[in-house]
Amino acid sequence: MKTKKILLIATSVLLLLWPLNISAEGWRSRVWPKTPEGFLRPDPTLDPDPIPDPDPDPQPVPKLSGWIIVVDPGHGGSDPGAVNSDLNLMEKDIVLAIGLKLKSSLEVLGATVKMTREGNDTLSLSARYQLANNLNAHRFISLHNNSASINTAEGIETWVDADAGQIWLDYATSLHSNTVKAAKTYYNVKDRKIKLSGTTPPWNGKKITVINYSYIKCPAALLELNFINNNTEANRLIRSEYQNLLVEGMSQGFIEHATYYQKEAGLRR
Numbered sequence: 001m002k003t004k005k006i007l008l009i010a011t012s013v014l015l016l017l018w019p020l021n022i023s024a025e026g027w028r029s030r031v032w033p034k035t036p037e038g039f040l041r042p043d044p045t046l047d048p049d050p051i052p053d054p055d056p057d058p059q060p061v062p063k064l065s066g067w068i069i070v071v072d073p074g075h076g077g078s079d080p081g082a083v084n085s086d087l088n089l090m091e092k093d094i095v096l097a098i099g100l101k102l103k104s105s106l107e108v109l110g111a112t113v114k115m116t117r118e119g120n121d122t123l124s125l126s127a128r129y130q131l132a133n134n135l136n137a138h139r140f141i142s143l144h145n146n147s148a149s150i151n152t153a154e155g156i157e158t159w160v161d162a163d164a165g166q167i168w169l170d171y172a173t174s175l176h177s178n179t180v181k182a183a184k185t186y187y188n189v190k191d192r193k194i195k196l197s198g199t200t201p202p203w204n205g206k207k208i209t210v211i212n213y214s215y216i217k218c219p220a221a222l223l224e225l226n227f228i229n230n231n232t233e234a235n236r237l238i239r240s241e242y243q244n245l246l247v248e249g250m251s252q253g254f255i256e257h258a259t260y261y262q263k264e265a266g267l268r269r
């Protein structure tokens, strides 16, 4: 008797629920608003809140996009710069070769690059920084090879104006440290560190003209890439593998600097 009663109740409940069509799908559909046509069902062809598909192959924004950089190969034309007469090498030729490679590398990174000279031209010092000023350039880099009275002097050093601010110093430091790091993959280059134009010998009180804070309006640095009068270093300088490493290092320095500073930072308009 008891069993019969339970069966009767269970059957009644089932009959009551039957019109609601409770199933896994139907239950979910009950939370959807009702329309005259019945319950709304998800239509796979309609997406009420479309999420744009991510670009399957997104093109990254070049790291130096929008940057205007002036590359200044030192000397040129009637001014050979430092000379190695043993090897018949002139500073003006080596820094031009490196400068042209640097231009290509920075352009690949998205920068607009202007060179103070792309050939064997004679240029005044003022023409170099004035080009940067006229272009409203964001950064200026001057490329040189060092020379000393002894032929065993070696290494890389980078100059920045002692009176310029932190941004100039950070810019020079990024260029220097990354260039030395890249050169170290070729040989154990001597790191001659950052030098302050205006305070560090031999410039005591006197400044390197092209990177003088009073003349040039954008952060500027001058790199002395090894000693041309040291035959060992001069022989490295003319090898394209070594030049490529120096360029990679300088380019990495620009990228590092651009991660810390906007291109407009440090400009004096």
Ligand SMILES: [Zn+2]
Pocket: 074, 075, 081, 082, 091, 143, 144, 145
């Ligand atoms: Zn020089």
